[in-house]
Amino acid sequence: xxxxxxxxxAYSRYAVVMKKIRKQFPKVLANDDVDLxxxxxxxxxxxxxxxxxxxxxxxxxxxxxSPDSGEILVGGEEVVIHGPKDAINAGIGMVHQHFMxxxxxxxxxxxxxxxxxxxxxxxxxYQKARQxxxxxxxxxxxxxxxxxxxxxxxxxxxxxVEILKTLYRGAEILILDEPTAVLTPQETEDLFRVLKNLQxxxxxxxxxxxxxxEVMAVSNNVTVMRLGKVTGRIPTxxxxxxxxxxxxxxxxxLLRVEKSPHKPGSEILRVDSLKVKDNxxxxxxxxxxxxxxxxxxxxxxxxxxxxxxxxxxxxxGLRKADSGSxxxxxxxxxxxxxxxxxxxxxxxxxxxxxxxxMVREFSVAFNMALGRHYKHPFAKSGFLREEEIYQxxxxxxxxxxxxxxxxxxxxxxxxxxxxxxxxxxxEFAYHPKCMLVAQPTRGLDIGAIEFIHKTLIxxxxxxVGILLVSMELEEIFSLCDRILVMYEGSFMGxxxxxxxxxxxxxxxxAGQTWEQVEGERA
Amino acid sequence: MKTNLRRVLIxxxxxxxxxxVASVIILWIGEGGFGERFVFLGDAYRAxxxxxxxxxxxxMDTIIKMTPLILTGLAVGFGFRAGVFNIGAEGQxxxxxxxxxxxxxxxxxxxxxxxxPLTVIVGMLAGSVWAGIAGFLKAKTGAHEVITTIMLNxxxxxxxxxxxxGPFNDGLNNPRSPEIAEATKLPNILSSQATFMSYGxxxxxxxxxxxYVILYKTSMGYEIKSxxxxxxxxEYGGINVSKNIILTMAxxxxxxxxxxxxxxxxxxxxxxxxxxxxxxxDGISIALIGQNNPFGIIFASLLISGLRTGSxxxxxxxxxxxxxxxxxxxxxxxxxxxxxITSLLRLDKRKGGAx
Numbered sequence: 001x002x003x004x005x006x007x008x009x010a011y012s013r014y015a016v017v018m019k020k021i022r023k024q025f026p027k028v029l030a031n032d033d034v035d036l037x038x039x040x041x042x043x044x045x046x047x048x049x050x051x052x053x054x055x056x057x058x059x060x061x062x063x064x065x066s067p068d069s070g071e072i073l074v075g076g077e078e079v080v081i082h083g084p085k086d087a088i089n090a091g092i093g094m095v096h097q098h099f100m101x102x103x104x105x106x107x108x109x110x111x112x113x114x115x116x117x118x119x120x121x122x123x124x125x126y127q128k129a130r131q132x133x134x135x136x137x138x139x140x141x142x143x144x145x146x147x148x149x150x151x152x153x154x155x156x157x158x159x160x161v162e163i164l165k166t167l168y169r170g171a172e173i174l175i176l177d178e179p180t181a182v183l184t185p186q187e188t189e190d191l192f193r194v195l196k197n198l199q200x201x202x203x204x205x206x207x208x209x210x211x212x213x214e215v216m217a218v219s220n221n222v223t224v225m226r227l228g229k230v231t232g233r234i235p236t237x238x239x240x241x242x243x244x245x246x247x248x249x250x251x252x253x254l255l256r257v258e259k260s261p262h263k264p265g266s267e268i269l270r271v272d273s274l275k276v277k278d279n280x281x282x283x284x285x286x287x288x289x290x291x292x293x294x295x296x297x298x299x300x301x302x303x304x305x306x307x308x309x310x311x312x313x314x315x316x317g318l319r320k321a322d323s324g325s326x327x328x329x330x331x332x333x334x335x336x337x338x339x340x341x342x343x344x345x346x347x348x349x350x351x352x353x354x355x356x357x358m359v360r361e362f363s364v365a366f367n368m369a370l371g372r373h374y375k376h377p378f379a380k381s382g383f384l385r386e387e388e389i390y391q392x393x394x395x396x397x398x399x400x401x402x403x404x405x406x407x408x409x410x411x412x413x414x415x416x417x418x419x420x421x422x423x424x425x426x427e428f429a430y431h432p433k434c435m436l437v438a439q440p441t442r443g444l445d446i447g448a449i450e451f452i453h454k455t456l457i458x459x460x461x462x463x464v465g466i467l468l469v470s471m472e473l474e475e476i477f478s479l480c481d482r483i484l485v486m487y488e489g490s491f492m493g494x495x496x497x498x499x500x501x502x503x504x505x506x507x508x509x510a511g512q513t514w515e516q517v518e519g520e521r522a
Numbered sequence: 523m524k525t526n527l528r529r530v531l532i533x534x535x536x537x538x539x540x541x542x543v544a545s546v547i548i549l550w551i552g553e554g555g556f557g558e559r560f561v562f563l564g565d566a567y568r569a570x571x572x573x574x575x576x577x578x579x580x581x582m583d584t585i586i587k588m589t590p591l592i593l594t595g596l597a598v599g600f601g602f603r604a605g606v607f608n609i610g611a612e613g614q615x616x617x618x619x620x621x622x623x624x625x626x627x628x629x630x631x632x633x634x635x636x637x638x639p640l641t642v643i644v645g646m647l648a649g650s651v652w653a654g655i656a657g658f659l660k661a662k663t664g665a666h667e668v669i670t671t672i673m674l675n676x677x678x679x680x681x682x683x684x685x686x687x688g689p690f691n692d693g694l695n696n697p698r699s700p701e702i703a704e705a706t707k708l709p710n711i712l713s714s715q716a717t718f719m720s721y722g723x724x725x726x727x728x729x730x731x732x733x734y735v736i737l738y739k740t741s742m743g744y745e746i747k748s749x750x751x752x753x754x755x756x757e758y759g760g761i762n763v764s765k766n767i768i769l770t771m772a773x774x775x776x777x778x779x780x781x782x783x784x785x786x787x788x789x790x791x792x793x794x795x796x797x798x799x800x801x802x803x804d805g806i807s808i809a810l811i812g813q814n815n816p817f818g819i820i821f822a823s824l825l826i827s828g829l830r831t832g833s834x835x836x837x838x839x840x841x842x843x844x845x846x847x848x849x850x851x852x853x854x855x856x857x858x859x860x861x862x863i864t865s866l867l868r869l870d871k872r873k874g875g876a877x
Binding site for chain 1: 739740741742743744745747748751752754755756757758759760761762
């Protein structure tokens with residue numbers, strides 16, 4: 001049943017009403033007469049592809065941008081929000097994708113920052129701050145160690161601190177911008193529990209996502225956006241992931257990847273008892289061995305932080321191997337520099353795109369030349385060939401649907417998903433023989449994920465050997481020909497996706513070996 | 523707001539504001555009624571313009587003073603581009619000048635067309651080695667270049683002072699070296715009264731063009747900027763980060779060394795203990811005002827040297843020359859705190875991107 005636009009007299013039922021919101025950016029109409037109706041006390045999901053205008057809409061509600069036209073009502077009252085301060089006063093809190101926390105300070109200090117309880121002579125009263133934070137944390141079932149330092153906490157707990165921060169400031173309406181993008185599956189479940197708890201306590205939650213299973217799992221109503229417009233608003237119980245995907249993308253989407261049977265060619269990469277240390281000097285990869293063949297996708301499944309990052313970085317030459325060896329087409333490449341490894345035909349989609357995969361201060365075109373900037377066709381006798389660099393970028397933004405189609409803007413001006421597309425486009429454009437791929441679809445929307453999955457399969461079918469690290473089990477299952485499960489730096493076993501269930505892989509990710517899992521079957 | 527327009531506007535507006543502030547001060551120190559004070563103000567600025575650009579000799583003086591500033595400005599600006607803070611242009615300039623002079627004093631057997639380029643190369647090499655030490659320490663041990671270059675400044679200061687007061691003294695017990703060989707003196711383009719202007723300015727401008735080409739047109743410049751912006755992504759992209767840090771420092775030091783070398787070859791014809799006298803440090807301000815752009819740096823050097831030569835003339839009408847220091851400081855302050863200007867001009871309208 002289509003959503004009936006409520007009469008103004010019914011607005012008091014809604015925590016937030018945004019009417020005909022319009023926001024024009026220099027190159028793009030980010031919000032084109034967008035309507036949003038969020039009921040009091042519900043969990044409302046806003047879904048859409050990258051660049052659909054979801055974050056822009058929420059940034060206007062939180063006062064980070066002001067709309068060009070349109071009305072905003074909070075609790076039935078029209079409000080004008082000039083900045084986050086106004087939003088906080090109206091009872092709105094926002095948790096951004098990138099946390100705004102002070103690493104060396106404790107949880108309690110971070111939460112009260114800006115509104116610290118003070119005693120005589122403005123002296124900060126830490127004990128009071130602790131008590132207040134503890135009170136809120138108990139009231140909403142958000143357990144945190146108030147004395148822990150932020151930098152020592154895992155991402156999931158840091159996010160909780162962000163949520164507590166908004167509650168401490170009296171938020172009744174919480175906006176979460178892609179809250180699960182950085183979380184492990186377990187942390188995601190914890191977050192959903194927290195959100196439902198908040199709902200029980202009368203809070204209203206708006207969360208932005210492009211993961212449809214999350215929408216289904218936790219929300220009451222969904223607003224779908226595409227290209228700056230609302231394309232649907234529907235109670236979650238009346239829709240399905242497929243319907244939502246179609247509304248998001250505007251066409252039929254295949255949620256499953258079609259692929260031909262596994263026909264591995266000759267061995268291309270061989271890893272022999274490789275040991276790698278992490279940044280703290282602790283052994284992160286504990287002597288793993290495996291082989292990768294041409295024309296196959298070998299997946300490495302596991303919970304984040306079990307050595308996958310260090311393994312891939314070591315293969316790409318970014319991290320020294322402690323011992324063991326790596327052979328590519330029979331030649332030892334263990335201690336080779338990144339450039340030499342790239343020269344051999346190994347490309348790398350790095351897990352941490354901000355840190356490794358791009359130079360934010362470079363233009364899109366320059367980023368798309370990174371790694372080949374010194375040689376044909378992008379350079380000739382030491383001089384850059386700008387024409388070639390621009391042509392290449394023009395072709396790639398078109399092919400990989402990087403939006404906006406601007407190659408001269410700085411990479412930092414692209415949205416997260418489009419930055420990822422830029423990186424992926426560049427690494428595919430190498431025509432590599434072997435690809436080291438870590439979290440290729442992190443932060444991407446369905447349309448882009450589908451495209452990247454298809455491209456990976458296409459490369460596999462044209463005989464490229466692909467090593468895929470992903471925290472998304474679905475991704476591993478649908479793409480890989482073989483799966484290695486990594487736990488605390490070692491492999492728990494090798495399995496084939498059609499021979500094992502998601503639950504069994506889950507057990508292996510928690511440290512059970514394949515033999516143990518297989519034993520339990522009987 | 524386009525970044526390019528912003529980069530040009532900020533220094534220009536800063537100059538105007540600083541002149542405005544200076545005007546208030548000049549009005550304040552003037553005497554008599556309102557009208558008289560304004561006449562005084564007019565006199566002061568007229569004197570400044572005359573002192574800087576009033577006649578050929580004034581022009582030449584301004585250009586002579588701007589030559590080393592262009593080069594030290596380039597040295598610092600080039601470093602900034604690669605994320606390296608070379609605070610040691612002063613020491614590199616001194617070492618470059620001293621070494622080049624040492625060579626030039628003993629180069630009488632070469633013809634000029636060999637002696638001049640050789641001396642230039644020797645001076646640049648010395649500057650680049652001196653800066654390269656800091657680059658090497660940063661790349662290999664992580665020692666911060668701000669600390670090491672400052673320490674190297676003191677070492678250079680003491681080495682050069684020791685050299686000109688002892689082993690490399692002119693024999694008359696002045697703190698200066700003997701005169702360089704005739705063949706190594708840079709020829710003059712122009713002379714007027716007692717002022718001689720050498721080809722040094724053309725070399726400095728050529729250096730700016732070369733640096734521009736390196737930064738914007740070569741893959742070396744791509745790598746240097748990339749390392750400055752994001753060393754991790756650079757390493758990922760197959761760029762040798764250590765090599766580029768050392769290379770940047772070496773080029774930066776070569777520019778500073780060239781600044782000192784040209785002072786010796788084209789102006790003093792010997793090494794003085796006071797040859798550098800803060801011009802290396804001026805490079806920091808110049809790079810800032812010039813927004814690290816090679817051509818911006820040329821204009822910034824012209825501005826600062828014009829202010830300085832003009833300030834001498836200002837003194838004759840009764841304005842203390844320190845007013846120029848004030849103007850210069852306000853410009854630098856405003857450029858560094860560019861936020862002030864952008865909010866004044868409302869350039870910082872919340873910029874957006876597609877979400």
